[in-house]
Amino acid sequence: MTRISREDLARRIAADIPEGSYVNLGIGAPTLVANYLPEDQEIILHTENGLLGMGPAPAADRVDPDLINAGKQPVTALAGAAYFHHADSFAMMRGGHLDVCVLGAFQVSQTGDLANWSTGAPGAIPAVGGAMDLAIGAKQVFVMTDLLTKQGESKLVAACTYPLTGVGCVTRIYTDHAIFDVTPDGFAVREAFGDNTVHSLSELTGLTLIAPEEA
Amino acid sequence: MIDKTFPDVEAAIAGIDDGSTVMIGGFGRAGQPVELIDALIAHGASDLTIVNNNAGNGDTGLAALLAKKRVRKIICSFPRQHDSWVFDGLYRAGEIELELVPQGNLAERIRAAGAGIGAFFSPTGVGTSLAEGKEAREIDGRQYVLEYPIRADFALVSALKGDRWGNLVFRETARNFGPIMATAATTTIAQVDEIVPLGSLDPESVVTPGIFVNRVVAVGARRWLDEGVFVGGVDIEGRPVDARAANTTEVDQ
Numbered sequence: 001m002t003r004i005s006r007e008d009l010a011r012r013i014a015a016d017i018p019e020g021s022y023v024n025l026g027i028g029a030p031t032l033v034a035n036y037l038p039e040d041q042e043i044i045l046h047t048e049n050g051l052l053g054m055g056p057a058p059a060a061d062r063v064d065p066d067l068i069n070a071g072k073q074p075v076t077a078l079a080g081a082a083y084f085h086h087a088d089s090f091a092m093m094r095g096g097h098l099d100v101c102v103l104g105a106f107q108v109s110q111t112g113d114l115a116n117w118s119t120g121a122p123g124a125i126p127a128v129g130g131a132m133d134l135a136i137g138a139k140q141v142f143v144m145t146d147l148l149t150k151q152g153e154s155k156l157v158a159a160c161t162y163p164l165t166g167v168g169c170v171t172r173i174y175t176d177h178a179i180f181d182v183t184p185d186g187f188a189v190r191e192a193f194g195d196n197t198v199h200s201l202s203e204l205t206g207l208t209l210i211a212p213e214e215a
Numbered sequence: 216m217i218d219k220t221f222p223d224v225e226a227a228i229a230g231i232d233d234g235s236t237v238m239i240g241g242f243g244r245a246g247q248p249v250e251l252i253d254a255l256i257a258h259g260a261s262d263l264t265i266v267n268n269n270a271g272n273g274d275t276g277l278a279a280l281l282a283k284k285r286v287r288k289i290i291c292s293f294p295r296q297h298d299s300w301v302f303d304g305l306y307r308a309g310e311i312e313l314e315l316v317p318q319g320n321l322a323e324r325i326r327a328a329g330a331g332i333g334a335f336f337s338p339t340g341v342g343t344s345l346a347e348g349k350e351a352r353e354i355d356g357r358q359y360v361l362e363y364p365i366r367a368d369f370a371l372v373s374a375l376k377g378d379r380w381g382n383l384v385f386r387e388t389a390r391n392f393g394p395i396m397a398t399a400a401t402t403t404i405a406q407v408d409e410i411v412p413l414g415s416l417d418p419e420s421v422v423t424p425g426i427f428v429n430r431v432v433a434v435g436a437r438r439w440l441d442e443g444v445f446v447g448g449v450d451i452e453g454r455p456v457d458a459r460a461a462n463t464t465e466v467d468q
Contacts, residue, residue, distance in 0.1 A: 049388050051387075051388050061447050061448060061456060062447045063449060063450055063451055064439060064445060064447070065245060065439060065449060065450075066245055066246070066437070067387040068245050068388055072243040072451070083385075083387055083388065084390070085322075085391065085393065085394040085422075086268075086318070087322045087323060087325070090319030094319050094337070094339060113342075125294060125295040125302075126294075126295070126313075127292070128292055128315060128316075129293040129317075130317070132317040132339050132340050132343060132345065133317055133339045137319075137339075166343070167358075
């Protein structure tokens, strides 16, 4: 079955973000989306540590320790950027002011539950950061992930077995095989890449899926 | 005459007793008041409860305070990072207590303390293990959990400039938790690069009004600024790039 690359998936997600959107890109793969946002459009990136209007990484000799993203990597501030403190930053998130956030996932359930902060493994040191606030705050919550784990298990599930990040919060899942919408009736295949079909995706996930024409 | 300035960091942190709750600003290394933390280590207070977004990076600042075993409990959102080996070791050995709080709830609980709010209902964490045992309520069809304020005896924050009335301005994303922590402590201590004369901070641009600040101490300019202008030449940890190549590949939250 066709699997598209992380870069192609990031490009695909970027194409779905309208001009004028306020967007938070989660750490890890979602940050790739920034590389493919159209340069001729204004899309404003939010980072929860206090910046709207985040720009790309600086040149090595222009790294500014005071100017970082949520992943603690050096970034730049675009013309028109604004700095703010943490309570304001999370008001933007929790208050529904962000249009889109893109997050990674361990699992997404067919009712839109998200598990992405902990595998619940015994002895693991827990760390949640802003994941729970992001998951429930943005108007649209996109998940960017491989469809299957390295062990071949589907990350789209009937019910999450990992600890939850948020309940009923995911609106769309972009995977290397296909794009899915979360609907009141379960996952709907929005777009299948290459030779993937609703039938093959049902086999991979073990779930009953809604075909695009039914969605 | 009001003069909140202190001559040195040792004098500025006086009075932090064993068992105090201390908020420490910063997101990772950005905005971490390292000079005040170093003075606190030298001061010797122990059995502390620390409130910070993280639980220390590398071996300096907050991590050094943890390494001295001065901290009984830490309240934070993201302790586990690629360079949090000090905390990791203490946690695995059962030598430090952890209260894990989603970052937005952490910020709002601090804000609530400073704003005189008794408690608030938050949608963050509903249905997750971090909301277990908390009072829940449905309001206008949405589920919320009750969250209580976090107050502190002391807040240690880092700002760019301050004046003798305690007005503060910050720099870029080093602002993060500083302004809200300043409101939530009985005694707020701000380290600044420079103490400027009263009237030289633009009142329209003051971020933390002096009413929230009790003590101000100057620690000198950060290495990547020259006369207030960014000159670069450092890595993400603020070390000269010649000394060690920048390492920015690890990702934490």
